[in-house]
Amino acid sequence: MNASAATASLKTRLFEYAERRLPALTRLKRSEPMPIRLDRHRIYVLPTRFGLMLSALLLVMLLGALNYNNNPALLLTCLLAAAAYQSVFAAFATLNRLEVTALRAEPGHAGGDLEFYIHFHIAARPRHSLRLRAGDAEIAFDLEADGCARLSIPALQRGWLRPGRLRLSSEYPFGLFEVWSWINPEFAALVYPRLEAAPPPLPRRGAQTQRETDRSGGDELAALRTYQTGDPPRNIAWKASARRDELLVKEFETPRGHEVVLDYAALRGLAHEDRLSRLAAWVCLAEFQCAPYALSLRETRIDAGLGAPHRHACLRALALAPVAAP
Amino acid sequence: MKSSPPLTELQFRLTAAAVFVAVLPHLLRLPWLIAAPVLVLLALRWLQRRHGGAHLPAWIKLPLVLLFPVLIVFHYGNLFGREPGSALACAMLALKLMETETRRDARAAICFSAFVLMSALLFDDGLWITASLCVALVILLAALRALESPRTTLLPDLRSGAYALAGALPLGLCVFVFFPRLGSPLWGTPNDTTARTGLGDRMAPGTMQDLLIDDSPAFRVVFDGTPPPRNELYWRGPVLWQFDGSAWTRPEWLAAAHDGSEVRVRGPRIGYEVTLEPSARQWLLALDVPLLAPAGAVRGADMSLVSSARIDEPTRYRMVSAPDYELEPVLSPLHRRLALQLPPGYDPQARALAQRWHDEFKGNANLVIRAALDLFHNEFSYTLNAPLLGRDAVDDFLFDTKRGFCEHFASAFTFLMRAAGIPARVVTGYQGGYFNRLGDYWVVRQSDAHAWSEVWLAGRGWVRVDPTAAVSPQRVQIGAGAAAGASAPWYQADWLMEWRNRLDLVNRFWNDAIVQFNALRQQSLLTPFGVSKADYPQLMLAMLAAGTLLLGLLAWWAMRAPRPDGDALDAAFAKFCRKLAHAGVVRAPADGPMTLARHTAARLPAPQAAQRLLADYVSLRYACALPAPERIQTFTRAVAALRLPAATRTARQSS
Numbered sequence: 001m002n003a004s005a006a007t008a009s010l011k012t013r014l015f016e017y018a019e020r021r022l023p024a025l026t027r028l029k030r031s032e033p034m035p036i037r038l039d040r041h042r043i044y045v046l047p048t049r050f051g052l053m054l055s056a057l058l059l060v061m062l063l064g065a066l067n068y069n070n071n072p073a074l075l076l077t078c079l080l081a082a083a084a085y086q087s088v089f090a091a092f093a094t095l096n097r098l099e100v101t102a103l104r105a106e107p108g109h110a111g112g113d114l115e116f117y118i119h120f121h122i123a124a125r126p127r128h129s130l131r132l133r134a135g136d137a138e139i140a141f142d143l144e145a146d147g148c149a150r151l152s153i154p155a156l157q158r159g160w161l162r163p164g165r166l167r168l169s170s171e172y173p174f175g176l177f178e179v180w181s182w183i184n185p186e187f188a189a190l191v192y193p194r195l196e197a198a199p200p201p202l203p204r205r206g207a208q209t210q211r212e213t214d215r216s217g218g219d220e221l222a223a224l225r226t227y228q229t230g231d232p233p234r235n236i237a238w239k240a241s242a243r244r245d246e247l248l249v250k251e252f253e254t255p256r257g258h259e260v261v262l263d264y265a266a267l268r269g270l271a272h273e274d275r276l277s278r279l280a281a282w283v284c285l286a287e288f289q290c291a292p293y294a295l296s297l298r299e300t301r302i303d304a305g306l307g308a309p310h311r312h313a314c315l316r317a318l319a320l321a322p323v324a325a326p
Numbered sequence: 327m328k329s330s331p332p333l334t335e336l337q338f339r340l341t342a343a344a345v346f347v348a349v350l351p352h353l354l355r356l357p358w359l360i361a362a363p364v365l366v367l368l369a370l371r372w373l374q375r376r377h378g379g380a381h382l383p384a385w386i387k388l389p390l391v392l393l394f395p396v397l398i399v400f401h402y403g404n405l406f407g408r409e410p411g412s413a414l415a416c417a418m419l420a421l422k423l424m425e426t427e428t429r430r431d432a433r434a435a436i437c438f439s440a441f442v443l444m445s446a447l448l449f450d451d452g453l454w455i456t457a458s459l460c461v462a463l464v465i466l467l468a469a470l471r472a473l474e475s476p477r478t479t480l481l482p483d484l485r486s487g488a489y490a491l492a493g494a495l496p497l498g499l500c501v502f503v504f505f506p507r508l509g510s511p512l513w514g515t516p517n518d519t520t521a522r523t524g525l526g527d528r529m530a531p532g533t534m535q536d537l538l539i540d541d542s543p544a545f546r547v548v549f550d551g552t553p554p555p556r557n558e559l560y561w562r563g564p565v566l567w568q569f570d571g572s573a574w575t576r577p578e579w580l581a582a583a584h585d586g587s588e589v590r591v592r593g594p595r596i597g598y599e600v601t602l603e604p605s606a607r608q609w610l611l612a613l614d615v616p617l618l619a620p621a622g623a624v625r626g627a628d629m630s631l632v633s634s635a636r637i638d639e640p641t642r643y644r645m646v647s648a649p650d651y652e653l654e655p656v657l658s659p660l661h662r663r664l665a666l667q668l669p670p671g672y673d674p675q676a677r678a679l680a681q682r683w684h685d686e687f688k689g690n691a692n693l694v695i696r697a698a699l700d701l702f703h704n705e706f707s708y709t710l711n712a713p714l715l716g717r718d719a720v721d722d723f724l725f726d727t728k729r730g731f732c733e734h735f736a737s738a739f740t741f742l743m744r745a746a747g748i749p750a751r752v753v754t755g756y757q758g759g760y761f762n763r764l765g766d767y768w769v770v771r772q773s774d775a776h777a778w779s780e781v782w783l784a785g786r787g788w789v790r791v792d793p794t795a796a797v798s799p800q801r802v803q804i805g806a807g808a809a810a811g812a813s814a815p816w817y818q819a820d821w822l823m824e825w826r827n828r829l830d831l832v833n834r835f836w837n838d839a840i841v842q843f844n845a846l847r848q849q850s851l852l853t854p855f856g857v858s859k860a861d862y863p864q865l866m867l868a869m870l871a872a873g874t875l876l877l878g879l880l881a882w883w884a885m886r887a888p889r890p891d892g893d894a895l896d897a898a899f900a901k902f903c904r905k906l907a908h909a910g911v912v913r914a915p916a917d918g919p920m921t922l923a924r925h926t927a928a929r930l931p932a933p934q935a936a937q938r939l940l941a942d943y944v945s946l947r948y949a950c951a952l953p954a955p956e957r958i959q960t961f962t963r964a965v966a967a968l969r970l971p972a973a974t975r976t977a978r979q980s981s
Contacts, residue, residue: 083494
């Protein structure tokens with residue numbers, strides 16, 4: 001573990017500790033049910049660096065105007081200072097009474113990005129220049145009416161993904177003050193297992209007999225490809241392989257409507273997560289090829305089927321499979 | 327640190343506009359040596375960005391950064407002080423725009439623009455320039471807002487900038503009024519104001535020409551009672567005695583010698599108050615003839631008022647004058663000698679003419695004067711575009727060009743009188759003025775500058791003779807610009823002058839309320855609260871109190887509940903629901919009014935009133951498309967009158 005990762009974990013632990021022990025002080029909220037309404041108890045304000053710079057400049061202008069005893073210059077300075085200072089109220093009003101009404105996310109696979117849709121109710125006031133940050137992901141958006149913001153969060157591992165604490169901030173209107181609020185909505189998105197990059201073909205029950213009986217369906221040799229672990233030895237094209245340095249495997253056209261059983265137990269010789277990855281890839285492949293498939297994942301069994309709900313059920317089972325192999 | 331986002335086209339344009347409006351008031355004032363490069367730089371940058379130019383390389387920027395200080399030192403001699411400093415600030419701002427590509431750059435440029443904008447006021451603090459700078463401030467704020475959210479239309483940004491500035495007015499004024507002023511400047515000499523035009527202590531034909539087309543107010547007057555008619559308003563300034571053939575001057579030593587010439591007042595005395603604009607000179611103006619000298623000034627033997635200090639800020643003084651007077655009935659030998667002095671070897675024709683008159687009228691001064699005025703009246707014309715005169719200026723004017731304005735006439739007339747043996751002198755000052763009915767005061771402009779003569783007559787003393795009036799009576803009736811007719815500049819057209827004179831009220835207010843607001847008047851601010859002479863802590867306290875009040879209002883604005891959607895009926899129903907909730911019947915989001923009525927029956931001890939209201943609501947909302955306003959009002963009143971027993975805490979929670 002390198003140094004930055006160490007500090008990062010230390011920081012996380014510190015925050016967790018602070019959240020546990022000093023909820024009132026830190027206001028680092030635990031996840032809360034929606035709708036979440038922002039109010040003055042949870043909106044924070046600080047001047048930005050630019051705001052500090054402008055106030056330093058205003059001080060210089062003030063001194064200049066006073067020194068030359070020039071009232072119009074002083075008036076101009078006072079007006080600018082008042083406008084700058086009062087922008088803090090506009091900034092506060094940008095977040096005040098804003099409501100996070102719902103979150104939704106399309107499930108995705110680990111290794112990719114998950115799109116979170118955060119729905120807002122603006123409470124009769126257009127909200128400008130909002131920023132939403134989760135970890136390293138950040139987006140900027142305006143809300144002229146009730147609507148949603150789309151935030152991509154990288155999904156690192158399968159299972160439930162919580163967006164965690166989101167930082168909603170704004171520097172509206174002049175960038176002199178930043179107002180922000182932490183929101184931690186009670187929501188988790190499902191992350192399917194990582195897809196294996198180049199999965200072997202779908203495993204078929206009784207492929208031999210199928211080849212003999214199914215003559216009319218054009219069930220002919222479709223292609224040759226390189227051998228991958230788990231390919232049945234009887235599919236190896238020995239003659240073709242002899243002419244090359246590597247083993248080649250015969251691939252057949254998959255007939256429509258043929259049942260495929262995706263069995264966790266059959267994938268011996270692979271690590272637990274790799275098996276899940278391959279099964280997930282197969283689910284997608286089978287769905288793509290419209291081959292009805294069944295899933296057998298230790299004690300979980302899902303009967304053969306096809307279509308989006310079936311696919312989701314299978315992938316969900318894979319996503320929520322226990323972490324360790326039995 | 328994240329890198330700052332690059333600017334969109336609109337953001338850049340607004341930033342450039344902010345920089346331009348900040349530099350603009352300076353460009354009009356800066357020498358072309360500096361103004362031209364700054365302008366060219368801004369224009370080139372605009373074009374370069376429009377044609378999708380990339381970042382400028384350092385080998386272009388670096389020489390430019392060095393060029394401007396060199397130019398400024400070349401022109402001003404140094405880099406510090408107000409003038410070179412503001413020139414440098416303009417140049418640096420233009421250079422900043424050259425490298426402005428990201429939001430951070432743009433913010434820095436806009437910030438600095440504000441500073442440059444404010445420094446323009448150190449040179450000219452008039453109302454109109456301040457007002458236009460406030461407009462410029464709107465552009466600055468709009469640019470700042472555009473940096474926050476990139477969009478494609480300009481209007482929301484400008485509107486928001488204007489709102490922000492308008493909203494800042496109360497707090498800004500509050501701070502302006504109460505912020506303690508410095509007793510003495512921290513650095514620099516604040517009185518190096520640029521010389522303004524005004525009456526000088528030297529008059530050669532043609533010197534007043536600049537003055538006569540200058541419309542800035544010279545001073546304003548409020549009379550105690552009824553003012554004299556306009557053609558008798560002769561405002562006395564410097565009196566000129568010495569003539570060297572080309573110019574009339576005032577002997578320096580005469581200023582100190584106020585030997586108190588005798589004045590006999592024959593008519594009423596007129597009291598009034600004069601507010602003099604800064605002139606960077608020492609003259610005070612007063613109605614002919616002043617009877618006293620204001621504090622800090624002396625009245626010379628020739629009845630001209632000289633202040634002991636230069637007039638660098640608006641100055642106010644009370645005066646008493648007598649329009650009907652006998653001045654110096656007995657002429658002192660010194661004054662007689664001075665009033666008859668003529669440069670030898672100049673203007674032989676004029677001398678000959680005067681001598682002829684003298685002989686013809688046997689020394690009768692009145693007849694000589696009449697002859698001279700008749701000559702002017704019959705053969706001369708009034709114009710602001712007088713031809714140039716040669717070495718013998720009076721001869722050239724009298725016998726050749728015969729056209730001119732007050733200076734020419736006063737000069738020639740005085741010369742003729744002296745040559746005819748009548749003691750005479752030139753008086754410069756202002757004549758006339760404009761009465762502002764709205765403000766009940768007179769404004770006298772630089773263009774009202776005038777010159778006339780005084781001749782000394784035995785038994786009468788010094789008598790004012792205005793030869794210009796003999797040529798062009800309108801001059802004293804309606805003013806120089808109008809009298810000059812077509813030769814007046816376009817902005818002195820009658821109708822325009824009329825409007826400008828009326829608008830002068832605003833200028834006067836500005837001078838009174840803002841420019842002249844000083845530490846002394848600040849101290850008396852708290853008089854209504856029983857503090858006659860406020861010190862710094864008291865002023866600060868007042869500022870804090872007023873500021874807190876204003877900020878409280880703003881906080882209320884920021885936290886106020888948004889206006890609920892829907893109509894008056896919805897609002898009344900919402901109020902009704904709040905009352906029910908207080909009584910223990912909380913409406914779930916899915917509950918309609920009927921469901922609510924059932925809950926009411928179950929949970930309230932006496933539900934009839936509430937149920938009746940619910941039935942009313944249902945019939946109003948759902949039984950007709952558009953309920954009559956009176957029925958809604960009845961419903962609203964009924965809701966307001968509804969009294970429900972408050973639920974206990976446990977009851978409320980259980981529901």
